[in-house]
Amino acid sequence: LSARPGERAITCPTCGAPIALRALGASVMVACAYCRTQIDVSKPDIQIIKKYNATVQQFDLPLGARAPLRGTTYEVIGAMVRAGDSGPWTEYLLFNPRAGFRWLIDDQGHWSLAQTIKDVSAIKPGFPGLTYADRAYRKFSEGHADVSVVVGEFYWRVKVGDRVTTADYVAPPFMLSQERSATETIWSVLEYIPPMEIAAAFKISDPEPDGIAPHQPNPATATLASIKRTIWASLCLAVVVQSITAFAARERWIALGDYVPAASRGREMVFGPIHLEARRSLNELVASGPLSNGWVDLDYALVDKTSGASYEFSAGFEFYRGIDGDGPWSEGSTRSRALVTSLPRGDYDVVVDSSSGDARGSPVTTPLRLWLFHDSVPWRNFWLVCAVILGYPFYLLVRRASFERDRWSESAFNPYGTRR
Amino acid sequence: VHSAGISRNLLGYAALCLIALAYLAAANAEGYVPFASPTARASQHTANHFHK
Secondary structure: OOOOOOOEEEEOOOOOOEEEEOOOOOOOEEEOOOOOOEEEOOOOOOEEEEOOOOOOOOOOOOOOOEEEEOOEEEEEEEEEEEEEOOEEEEEEEEEEOOOEEEEEEEEOOEEEEEEEOOOHHHOEEEOOEEEEOOEEEEEEEEEEEEEEEEEEEEOOOOOOOOEEEEEEEEEOOEEEEEEEOOOOEEEEEEEEEOHHHHHHHHOOOOOOOOOOOOOOOOHHHHHHHHHHHHHHHHHHHHHHHHHHHHHHOOOEEEEEEEEOHHHHOOOOEEEEEEEEEEEEEEEEEEEEOOOOOEEEEEEEEEEEOOOOOEEEEEEEEEEEEEEEOOEEEEEEOOEEEEEEEEEEEEEEEEEEEEEEEOOOOOOOOOOEEEEEEEOOOOHHHHHHHHHHHHHHHHHHHHHHHHHHHHHHOOOOOOOOOOOO | OHHHHHHHHHHHHHHHHHHHHHHHHHHHHHOOOOOOOOOOEEOHHHHHHHOO
16 A cells, blocks of 8 residues: 555554555544554554454445546545444545545445535525525434444544434435534535446446435436426427317307107108318217207218218217105206217218107107207317326326325424324 | 436427327317217218118
8 A cells, every 4th residue: 555646654553554644634533444443643643543353344435446426536535334223324535635525425325425514604494494505405314323433534533432413404416414412513415426326436336225315316306307398398389289270160050950859750851951161170969959858869970962971970868857855856968969070071961860758758759959060179189188298297296296205204304294 | 327217208208299299280180089979980871871
């Protein structure tokens, strides 16, 4: 282990191993990577703080490893394992001569890059907990953290057994972390780093994160943000297309005449001819009448007088009413509506046949008024397309809410209800 | 990989929206709506029948 330019080499007083001090002048202690002896390097006469001969903790990132993170290349100069209420996690001290110190935290496969906040006056109380750098943070947890393993060099005297009280506030992908000891309070801001980014930077195997980190970005939020413009653009285009359609539609009522089911008695009645001027049109054939306690089934045929093509369809309605112990009642409808799609321009006869029955089982004698609403605006297409456009965003909203519920289920400050 | 996944979602969603909008324009132009009840159908045979 030889010292690079700008580093100072010392020898471990316990095992004699060479130790390179990377953050010269800033570090006050260093733990030997070989025998775990903790050494005070703040004074010219190097002193042993504590010998630590426990089983060597295997850290994923070795001391001295260098990697670019968020545009700056850092070197791992120290590492420690801390344990709290939710289990142990690992904190790596990173150093860059220009940028200074950062912490890289590995909590169950979830990685964060942390920086100590020097100007704590920028942290202000506010809804829903704290505000810092234009972000609102919500309290997620509080507890304690104990140092259980330490190796490498640090800018303060750290030793196994050191305990701090902690409080975490989240605004994904950021977290504010407060550490209080008897002598000081330190605030840090953490940014969530995707595990794959750490694996690529340090060339380690892809970590498998466990569960959801308190400040892990909600994947549905990112996807929603990426498609937001597409949603609005698509909806606007749909409105434009539908507006043009509605503006161009003729929407003309054509009265066909009265039709008495009992009078036809199995014979088709022909109404028309009517002229449909739209090139291809959606049409509604409406039959209505003061039907009472009866039913009517109508069979229609729109016959193109030029080509002879016939468009057949049927519709029916029934209406009943009476009085019982609860008072008057009624059910059914006194009109029917049949949609005929894609009718070509032309002159048509409307041929009607029917079957019907009244309260006595006889054919209905009530006259029914027949109308054809020509070139109706096809709103059904518009609503269908809106549903298709909004379906995926709606699914993402559900996914986002589910993710947040899972995230906060691990918190004692769960805004969604009690802890699971 | 994460951003690639987002781009894939965006492309897929944009393609879906384009298809939906193309359907809207074409169906409106043709005077077509789905689930029209009952469905009309052309029948030369029936036309002859009615015009006897």
